[in-house]
Amino acid sequence: xxxxKNITVGFKKWLTGLSFRTGxxxxxxxxxxxxxxxxxxxxxxxxxxxxxxxxxxxxLAKATQYSGLLILGKAGIDRIKTWRKKNxxxxx
Numbered sequence: 135x136x137x138x139k140n141i142t143v144g145f146k147k148w149l150t151g152l153s154f155r156t157g158x159x160x161x162x163x164x165x166x167x168x169x170x171x172x173x174x175x176x177x178x179x180x181x182x183x184x185x186x187x188x189x190x191x192x193x194l195a196k197a198t199q200y201s202g203l204l205i206l207g208k209a210g211i212d213r214i215k216t217w218r219k220k221n222x223x224x225x226x
Contacts, residue, residue, distance in 0.1 A: 149204045154213065157205035160198050167195035 171191035175184055203211070 146204065149201060150207055152205045154206065154210050157202050157210055160202035160205060164195050164198040164202055167191050167198060171195055 168191075171188050171194075174187045174191065177184070206214070
């Protein structure tokens with residue numbers, strides 16, 4: 135159990151060491167996985183294949199979502215909020 139905890143802590147430390155740009159790219163991949171997970175329902179394939187594709191792409195979307203948020207951290211999320219507020223003021 136202790137070894138598993140060390141691996142998790144090491145992985146989290148490695149993810150938080152990645153750059154802001156990497157976090158934004160990972161969140162972009164997250165959005166693509168969400169789109170694919172639902173858009174594949176329009177394909178003319180069997181219901182079971184659609185279910186498998188949905189589970190795979192929705193799972194990837196969730197994994198990349200949490201990874202992207204972990205990479206960005208609180209400072210990165212605050213940076214995105216500041217950028218959005220600045221752009222809203224310029225558009226008004």
